[in-house]
Amino acid sequence: MMAMAQIRYRFLLASLSIFLTGCDPLLSLQGSFWPAWIICILSGLAASMLLMWQLVRYRLAPHLGSPLLIAPSLWALCTFVIWLVFYAA
């Protein structure tokens, strides 16, 4: 139990450190620096999938409009919102 608590504590610390550097304009991964727009696109894709799943879950998805328009728009909206919230300042 103690070991599990320690692991959870370390995981929490690691998560916090990610949040601390989360707004840096460059993400460093083992010496390679990734621009913010790649992070925004990937996290926007994940967020749009999550939102779309919720819309499907509440049976709103069929009434949104053409999926060819709605899906990319939702992805773009999530991408832009993430950029504006975390990187625009």
Add this chain to the structure above:
Amino acid sequence: MENTQNDSPGLSLKNRILLGRIIGIAIVLGAVATGSLVWHINYQYPRTNDAMVRANIVGIAPEVSGRIVELHVQDNQYVKQGDLLYVINPQPYQARLDKAKAELLLAEKEVDSRRASSGSAEMAIERLEHQRAAANAEVKKIEAEDEYLHNYLERLEPLADKQYVTTDQLKQARSRYAASRAELADAKAKELSARSAIEEAKSDSRRAVSLIAQVGDVNARIEAARAMVTAAELDLEYCYVRAPFNAYVTNLNTREGEYAKAGAQMFALVDDRQWYVIADFKETYLQSIKPGQEAEVFLVAYPSKRFRGVVTGIGWANSPDNIKQHGVLPEVDRTLNWVILASRFPVRIEVKEHDPEHPLRMGMTAFVTVLKATADAAGAALPPS
């Protein structure tokens, strides 16, 4: 089954359709609006990750050649302005200085000697002038006598025809007149000789004066010798190489005993007084960047830190890609470039913060955002860290 459980009891099909349409329109409009906002912010606050930290680098080369006898610094050491970096063997240069000082003394003595010679020549001229005056007086005296004898002879000759005077008296008068003529010629020759002696003495005097090399209050010989002393003193001073400003020693890979050649760089100093970030911005952003604007500098080495910078200038020239010339004719490639990439221009941003906890190093990767405010108006626009 899961969908049935999540259905809102009061949400009818009609309401779902309405809500769905509203959400769909909101998604599309929101994407357009946020996209426009992102576009606008990107142009209002240009940013780039093509940026690196740099400082002014000064290669340290000795002004004189010689063996290094003392090396007071190590690689990567911080030095302050005036700190002794290394010493080149000063003995040869000390000897040259001593020799130059001795030559200066010699020149001074030589000039004194020549001045004395010139004085003697002046005295000789004076003496010869007196001799010439005496000779001139002698000529005049003899001319007077000669004139008297000539008149006397002219008076005797008619009297001799009438035999009022004897032939002997006439011969005597003629003989005295001829002797007087000879004395006059001799006196004139002496006077001419005195004149030429004076000219020669004057010429000697002028030569002696020119050998002194005095021009106004300045004596060229002594000044030349003094210049040699100054040059030797400078050379001796150059043996002691000092830091010209606060800096970091870099690329120092030598020790005492190395022979240093004048002008050959031994290591470099990284100027610690001013640090820059050179950010390569696309040409499309340049109209939003002006010298004096504030900039925020992020270094990947210090993720939690933001440095304050000021745009100091934008590069005026880049090497154009489409101009190549190997021979006498331009080399033009056949291309079908439909998509052309924007050129980038280096924007120099001076970093205004010096934090010993976060030292800057040339070559660090940076991310730069140019802010709209100018440095004067913004003041402390950014937090200190």
